[in-house]
Amino acid sequence: MVAHLSPATCPLLVVKVGSSLLVESDGSVRREWLETLIADIAARHKAKQKIVVVSSGAIALGARRLGFEKGGRASLADAQASASVGQILLSGIWAELLAAQGLTAAQMLVTLDDLEDRRRYLNITATLDRLLGAGAVPVLNENDSVATEEIRFGDNDRLAARVAQAASANGVVLLSDVDGLYDRDPKDPEAQLVPEVSKVDGRIRIMVTGDSSSGMGSGGMASKLDAADIATRAGIGIAIASGLRDHPLAALDDGAPYTWFAPREGGSARKSWIGGRLSVKGSIIVDAGASKALRGGASLLPAGATHVQGEFRRGDVIDIVTAEGETLARGLSEYDATDAVQICGKRSSELETILGAVPRQVLVHRDQMVLL
CATH class of the missing domain: 2.30.130.10 (PUA domain)
Incomplete structure (x- = not known):
């Protein structure tokens, strides 16, 4: 049944990489770690699992190059300028390292409007389908260089869930700086990892405290729960897992802990699009x-x-x-x-x-x- 899928058995998997995993606190790329992730992606690709990547990091990279304070997030103008510079750097790194594994990278930049407008959503769906059919690895990010506050996802967790819908994916892995969802603040020694969630409801949301610990990204556990709600309503399973270890996808296969949000069955593609809309x-x-x-x-x-x-x-x-x-x-x-x-x-x-x-x-x- 659908609910028994796992990140290893999903025919089409979306992998989201947060800024804190990809970029060091000084703004440099965690290249050696990224190489291990891409080795995992290559292994999955060889095993006939299709992979779509949603990658953060453009603003953080661009801010370092431009010398902007607060990681490029002091103002919308700073964030847009940082993204303009950082996106070139980010796409170049992904293309280089994927090519080293014999894989072709494809860049797609999207805004909230692109996935909320039905016609543009279907265009994205068609492009992803063609790229995956040709054996490429699509790497997506929010187009922060043009997105305003009114048309921004604001975090790549929810973007990953919407991209999973557009790609007709079976699962999503949100690589984070924690092992998954805990029943209380993870810093509490009594905190317990929640291994599986059947529904994102008030009982689950009350467990969430704080935001991203790195201060570099724009998400947090609350945005991950929003992403889980969007994905599972569309029949897509989603995992929150730690990316702090090398070979993070292989680690999941080897028994590393994570929280799995089981997909809910039923509903048409159009209804999934409606239910997952953010505006x-x-x-x-x-x-x-x-x-x-x-x-x-x-x-x-x-x-x-x-x-x-x-x-x-x-x-x-x-x-x-x-x-x-x-x-x-x-x-x-x-x-x-x-x-x-x-x-x-x-x-x-x-x-x-x-x-x-x-x-x-x-x-x-x-x-x-x-x-x-």
Whole structure:
């Protein structure tokens, strides 16, 4: 079954490498360690496992070359300039070391918008499929040189999860500076590693404390849990594992500890894309009757809606929220927000009179909705 997949048995695996693993505190590349990781990738490639890499490190590398303070993160302008310089260095290192193992590197730079826009998302999917079919190793990073705060992932953990969706991957490995998810602060001597998680819920999220210990990256355990939620909802297993040891992928095969988030079954590719979106334009609050109907697989009718929040247009992704504030579902709105406000709580027979046209009968169709 899908849930029994592991990083070693996934036919297509996404490997995310954080800045703290790839770049020393002085801004130099941890070249010897990277060579061991690429040797692992080459071994996996030889064993017919396809690999996609999501690599951080461009900002840290560029900041060192430019002499910027705070690792290039003192301002958005510094981060963009650092990324512009660092991305050339980063892609060159990956290309050189992969070539030494007889592998061809392919660079792809993406922004949040690229994976949130359906057409561009499908273009990325097609490119990844062609590259992998040709035997290349795609190396992706966020295009920090042009991304603004409004269109940034902000961390490569969530980017890795979305790339895994686009590539139709079976698993993701987030190489980190810890062995996985602990039931409390890992610095606590009583802390225990959680070996497997079936669902990312409030009980799991309460275990998270602090951010990346290196201060170099932009993620942390909270972003890794977000990534796990995105991936597992799409039927993709995800592992959080330590990259502090040499040959980190081989170490997993040899029994090194990690936390495995088991994939959830069901759902179409389109629904996975909707559920994994990070930019949501607004929300519709629903009553108890609508909540029950939605959980039973129904579409959202205007009669079950009580309030509309945000500015959105037809086709935008919105959240469907219960009266208690729980985000129940996510889907594509059939109406602009202005029209949705007018028909909230109204019966289907009243819609034409209110809007002056023969309208769509639902606010969000069940085929364009995913329960969260």
